[in-house]
Amino acid sequence: MKIAKEYHGNVLVVAAAGELDHHTAGALKGCIQEELAKGRVRNLVLDFTGLSFMDSSGLGVLLGRYKELGKWQGRMLVFGLQPPVEKLFMMTGLNKLIPIQGDLSACLTALGA
Amino acid sequence: MTMEVLNYFTISFPATSRNESFARVVVAAFAAQLDPTLEELNEVKTAVSEAVTNAIIHGYREGRGEVVISCSLRQDNSLEVIVKDNGVGIPDLEQAREPLYTSRPDLERSGMGFTVMEEFMDSVAVETRPGAGTSVTMIKKITAWEQGGNGKN
Numbered sequence: 476m477k478i479a480k481e482y483h484g485n486v487l488v489v490a491a492a493g494e495l496d497h498h499t500a501g502a503l504k505g506c507i508q509e510e511l512a513k514g515r516v517r518n519l520v521l522d523f524t525g526l527s528f529m530d531s532s533g534l535g536v537l538l539g540r541y542k543e544l545g546k547w548q549g550r551m552l553v554f555g556l557q558p559p560v561e562k563l564f565m566m567t568g569l570n571k572l573i574p575i576q577g578d579l580s581a582c583l584t585a586l587g588a
Numbered sequence: 589m590t591m592e593v594l595n596y597f598t599i600s601f602p603a604t605s606r607n608e609s610f611a612r613v614v615v616a617a618f619a620a621q622l623d624p625t626l627e628e629l630n631e632v633k634t635a636v637s638e639a640v641t642n643a644i645i646h647g648y649r650e651g652r653g654e655v656v657i658s659c660s661l662r663q664d665n666s667l668e669v670i671v672k673d674n675g676v677g678i679p680d681l682e683q684a685r686e687p688l689y690t691s692r693p694d695l696e697r698s699g700m701g702f703t704v705m706e707e708f709m710d711s712v713a714v715e716t717r718p719g720a721g722t723s724v725t726m727i728k729k730i731t732a733w734e735q736g737g738n739g740k741n
Contacts, residue, residue: 498605534698
């Protein structure tokens with residue numbers, strides 16, 4: 476899994492490419508937690524354009540971050556879902572907690588960033 | 589009911605997380621013989637990933653152990669996948685299969701593993717015995733080309 480991060484104001488944008496499963500979940504969690512610890516992040520955007528696979532271990536790590544951001548009423552948005560990943564989002568209702576947007580600018584607009 | 593088996597394989601591998609991706613790719617490559625759609629193939633991969641991850645995290649508690657996968661293609665164009673471990677077993681199976689239940693909230697597990705397997709496969713049967721291990725048998729019928737109108741193109 477390849478992970479990249481960038482800031483748009485207080486919005487942290489994390490791009491994860493490859494496969495998100497139990498084996499790779501820890502790396503994604505670690506990367507996001509490292510940024511959250513800096514106290515600069517208000518909202519989080521996930522760029523899953525390059526993510527070809529995700530299972531319920533991925534759900535777990537995303538739900539964990541959702542709870543973290545909830546501590547300061549931060550929001551999480553996602554864009555770039557490939558069909559298998561989108562299916563898992565819809566099937567589990569994760570899209571209700573982490574809404575799916577069309578692209579990065581839609582995410583930033585939704586967040587008022 | 590016995591169903592004629594057209595092809596099969598069995599593999600075993602150490603219960604380490606790096607083998608999760610290996611396991612789902614192997615099963616998907618084998619299932620490709622049934623000409624599944626990309627969507628069906630992804631559903632199989634996800635279900636296998638869930639079962640193998642359960643074996644590693646819950647069966648062996650991320651310790652040493654071996655996971656065995658037996659796969660067969662049957663005459664009715666269905667795929668059977670059996671994922672087996674010799675781990676600790678599941679004390680309360682009914683509870684374990686409930687959506688959102690996890691025995692390991694400390695690990696940020698979503699508790700959706702069995703739900704995903706059930707959603708993506710046609711049937712999921714679990715045999716488990718405390719101290720002896722768990723075996724998950726999943727069957728998925730792959731839509732056939734000749735039936736037409738099934739979205740294959």
